[in-house]
């Protein structure tokens with residue numbers, strides 16, 4: 001299938017939307033970026049910069065910003081980077097029609113337990129849905145550092161056309177048809193990154209962090225398989241790859257949030273007045289509920305929920321995790 005994907009638009013002028021616009025513009029393509037904040041629109045257009053969400057990164061002059069979602073009506077495909085909890089509201093106002101949507105948010109919608117593809121399918125029933133996910137710190141991508149991602153789309157031809165349009169010398173998509181698997185990896189890793197940040201903040205050591213990554217991946221796999229994901233997707237870039245990245249660095253907002261919790265700062269203080277997202281904080285309780293509904297055991301996710309809710313001390317959740325009944329590793 002040949003598909004005209006000449007004009008691309010990006011919805012969301014946060015760090016990742018801006019970095020994706022930079023990727024698209026890097027081969028000389030014009031790209032239209034919708035941002036919610038007037039100051040972002042003005043800074044992108046006047047100064048080729050986004051100091052609010054992606055500071056110290058000179059942006060391509062091929063990126064033009066708008067505060068009018070309707071201006072995206074001329075685009076052939078939309079890269080959608082609104083945070084998970086706002087995706088439905090933003091898409092309801094966007095001119096989606098039947099143009100492909102490339103979903104980039106990593107989270108599960110609170111209240112409804114919907115994955116981003118389910119939110120998008122409701123808001124834009126005629127639009128082919130793809131999910132772009134993987135280990136991608138925005139500032140590294142915007143700087144052109146080598147990056148590989150999963151691009152999942154049930155329609156193989158649409159996925160291939162999108163991958164061809166988005167690939168760049170330093171930005172390599174791997175194709176998948178497992179949309180649910182790509183989404184679950186990205187959503188779950190954010191919660192596990194909070195746990196790894198707690199280990200760092202509380203000074204619990206590198207052994208504990210490696211154990212959390214490994215046992216967290218077991219939780220991700222159990223939940224993903226119960227929701228119909230493929231094991232190889234969960235072990236790929238959008239699952240294990242992003243888990244390793246986000247659990248290893250204070251560049252992750254989720255890891256940093258956990259680090260603060262580990263240092264004994266209440267979640268309410270850490271989350272108050274912040275303009276950047278730590279998606280794992282909103283996803284953790286809804287993931288825990290979804291896991292219970294699916295009869296999937298996710299003790300690390302439950303521990304993160306307890307810490308976020310201020311219902312337990314770090315020492316208590318560590319003791320509780322380590323004193324669980326012994327079990328076979330593969331189960």
Ligand SMILES: NC(=O)c1ccc[n+]([C@@H]2O[C@H](COP(=O)([O-])OP(=O)(O)OC[C@H]3O[C@@H](n4cnc5c(N)ncnc54)[C@H](O)[C@@H]3O)[C@@H](O)[C@H]2O)c1
Pocket residue numbers: 012013014015016017018035036037053081082083084086090104105106107136137138139275276277279
């Ligand atoms: N930053 C990264 O490195 C990165 C990489 C891959 C994926 N992501 C994912 O991309 C998504 C967006 O993250 P980001 O890093 O670009 O955001 P950000 O933290 O840099 O910026 C916050 C964003 O939230 C938007 N926002 C705030 N309130 C809103 C509202 N009421 N309605 C609509 N939008 C609102 C802001 O306009 C801004 O775009 C998240 O799901 C994140 O997990 C981020």
Ligand SMILES: O=P(O)(O)OC[C@H](O)CO
Pocket residue numbers: 106134135136137138190193242245246251252253254255277278279
């Ligand atoms: O800063 P975080 O924790 O939202 O992580 C950013 C990206 O998801 C990493 O792939």
